Amino acid sequence: MEAMDHDSHHHDHGEDHAHHEHEHDQGFKAMLRYVRHAPEMWSSEVNTAVVERLAPMAGETVMDIGAGIGAGTMVAAKRGCKVMAVEPTPYMRRVLGLRSLVFGQRENVEIVDGTAEATTVRENSIDAAWAVNTMHHWSNLEAGVGELVRVLAPGGRLLLVDEDFDSPEHPDYERFGAMRTDEHAHHFHDVDPEVVGTALKAAGASVEFAGMGEIAGRPAVIVEATKPSSSSE
Ligand SMILES: C[S@@+](CC[C@H](N)C(=O)[O-])C[C@H]1O[C@@H](n2cnc3c(N)ncnc32)[C@H](O)[C@@H]1O
Incomplete structure (x- = not known):
């Protein structure tokens, strides 16, 4: 409520x-x-694949960064995780609140008014965190990755994915064609995985992968990292 x-x-x-x-x-x-x-934001193969790749276990505390209306949040909640769903847009938080209630997952989902740059989540508290299609919205990459490393628990896993809708290989390439030709619709910036990887290393994370890849059959920027268990790493 x-x-x-x-x-x-x-x-x-x-x-x-x-x-x-x-x-x-x-x-x-x-x-x-x-x-x-926006049916793809209600439930999406990419979000399901991202959560499955992180494989959070029941009882783990996880974080969906820029959760939207909960495509990833709901998958993790159903696995029995405690999900911190960080989302700056009020009506998305309202839809997610109602959705988690209707589907009996309200207790597993904590809806947080925050951004990647300022999650307001307690430090060292997150076992696994992900962001799907939000990196291009971040206003400050260094602040974002610094914040994510801060909230991850030692050994905590991070997976950042932005689909590459500009690739002809992407199944939705044609659908976004009109937007692509309209300069004014490009209100977001491209995300360079190497730059994200470098920023994560500078913030103290171990980066396992930072490059272009494929997830759920879609070309995407993919960055996988872990917060080292000991500060000496
Ligand atoms: C394209 S939607 C993706 C939502 C969800 N992750 C999904 O895959 O369905 C982008 C989301 O990023 C959120 N967002 C905007 N600025 C953000 C920021 N600085 N940090 C985190 N999320 C942000 C938006 O409110 C929106 O919910």
Whole structure:
């Protein structure tokens, strides 16, 4: 419930009533529109593959960075993990709150208002963390990787994936074609895996892989790292 409470206080304020209701209505419609037009964010093969690759065990605490409406979060919650779902966008947090409630996973999912750069999560507390299609949104790479290394427990695993929608090999290449030709739609920057790997090493992580690869049959930027168990590594 808590996730749905934010907007529900505004309805008894006399002359402001209509205004607030309108805003609320707009927000709700936008949310529905979003959910309808983004089925791949509801459940995605890439998110399932990412969680399976990290193979978190029941009882482990994991973190979904830029969780959106929970494609990865729900997979891990169903495995019995405690999921910190870090997401900066309010309506995505609301959808995820409702979704986890409806599917009986609310207790396994903690919805956190944060970003990769500032998760607000306790240090050394995360056994495995992932980010799918969020790196291109990060405003500060060094701050992001520094924060992720901070919250990972010693031995904690990290998997960062951004699909390469610009590759003709990507099954959705044609679908995003129109966006690609419209300069103004390019509101995100490309992610260079080597730069991410270098930043992670500088932040103290061991990097197992940083390059272009394939996940769930899609070309992607893939970065895999671990926080060393001892500070001497
Ligand atoms: C394309 S969606 C991907 C959502 C989800 N990971 C998935 O695969 O379905 C990108 C997400 O990144 C979030 N985001 C934006 N800026 C962010 C930041 N600085 N750190 C973490 N996530 C961010 C957005 O709110 C959005 O939910």
